[in-house]
Amino acid sequence: MSGSDLEVADEKGDATASLIGSVGNALQVLLLLQTSSALRVSDVATDLGIARSSAHRTLTLLQQFDFVEQDLSTRTYRRGPALVEIGLAAVNQLPVRRAAYQPIRNLRDVTGETTELCVLDGRDVVVADVAEGLLPLRVVDELGDRMPAHLTAAGKAILAAMPPADVFALFPEEDLETATDRSIDSRALLTSHLDSVRELGYATNLGETGAEYVGVAAAVVDGSGLVRGAVTLALPWARAGDGFATHLGPQARRAAESVGAVL
Incomplete structure (x- = not known):
């Protein structure tokens, strides 16, 4: 050469x-x-x-x-x-999204509130599908919106359905980020909260990501016991009475169970 x-x-x-x-x-x-x-x-x-x-x-x-x-x-x-767009194209191919498409719309029609399917991505939950609420005053989220899991109803529902060791691996530090004065700010408090979620079968968001709205969610678990996401109802704080969670929580749980049954 x-x-x-x-x-x-x-x-x-x-x-x-x-x-x-x-x-x-x-x-x-x-x-x-x-x-x-x-x-x-x-x-x-x-x-x-x-x-x-x-x-x-x-x-x-x-x-x-x-x-x-x-x-x-x-x-x-x-x-x-x-x-x-690339992320949404990938989300559209998720089996859980296809399975949840009609159940979350049925739940929206019954409650009138914005209903979502959320999935876990790292320490965040991502909105994988949305059935927008029917009332003039409603929560508006978009596909692909991302929020810290420990601050949301969907995230806490998913975390509660995971093995505790996996949750600890996701949150190795004690201090956690907050968004409002109602936010869970420590791993110890999160662990205690997840115990309550497991007992109830659904999780709540009481102004922990924003003071103007609340939410309730239940985990979607497939036939093998793997958590695949969560069905969430989000509504304005102004319309949430003291018993909103006890009323809407079981409805979210039934919808989530119907999704998990076909996965």
């Missing part, structure tokens, strides 16, 4: 390495967006161990293809429409 051939080979190798590095950085950014709702250029640079200029180029490339979009007021980057 001549010297010129070696130079060409080296150039091709450098180009390939550069391409792999760029693709790897882009993929790592997408993985960061699994757990972060917004990223700064400095966040990406730190987490990936690359220069700020490289982080900015990666985010700009992802933005060109709508995988991320930038909030001009905060200069942060969040999930773009292309990434959301």
Whole structure:
């Protein structure tokens, strides 16, 4: 092989390495967006161990293809429409979503309240399907919305149906993030709360993610005992009487059981 051939080979190798590095950085950014709702250029640079200029180029490339979009007021980057569409396409293929499609709409028709199917993704729950409430004042959530599991009725219902060791693995630290003064703020409190969920057969959200609404949910468990998600009813706090959970909880549980029976 001549010297010129070696130079060409080296150039091709450098180009390939550069391409792999760029693709790897882009993929790592997408993985960061699994757990972060917004990223700064400095966040990406730190987490990936690359220069700020490289982080900015990666985010700009992802933005060109709508995988991320930038909030001009905060200069942060969040999930773009292309990434959301890919995620929703994957959700649409979930067997539990197909099984729950009619039951959650039946439950919505009976109660008038927004009814959802949520699934666990890491330490978050993700809205996999929504039957919007029939009343003028109602909770409005969208497909793909993500919330911390320990702050939601759906998340707590799912966690209560999991082996305690798996819950501890998800929450190894004692202190937990909060959203309101009603939020569960420690693993010890979460553990105690999950014991109550197991006794009742349903979980509640009493203004723990937002002061304006409440929720009740029951886990969807398949024939093999594997938890596959949760059926949730969400309603405005203004319409939730003192006994809303004892009224709606059993209805959510029956709907969840009907979904699990066909999985």
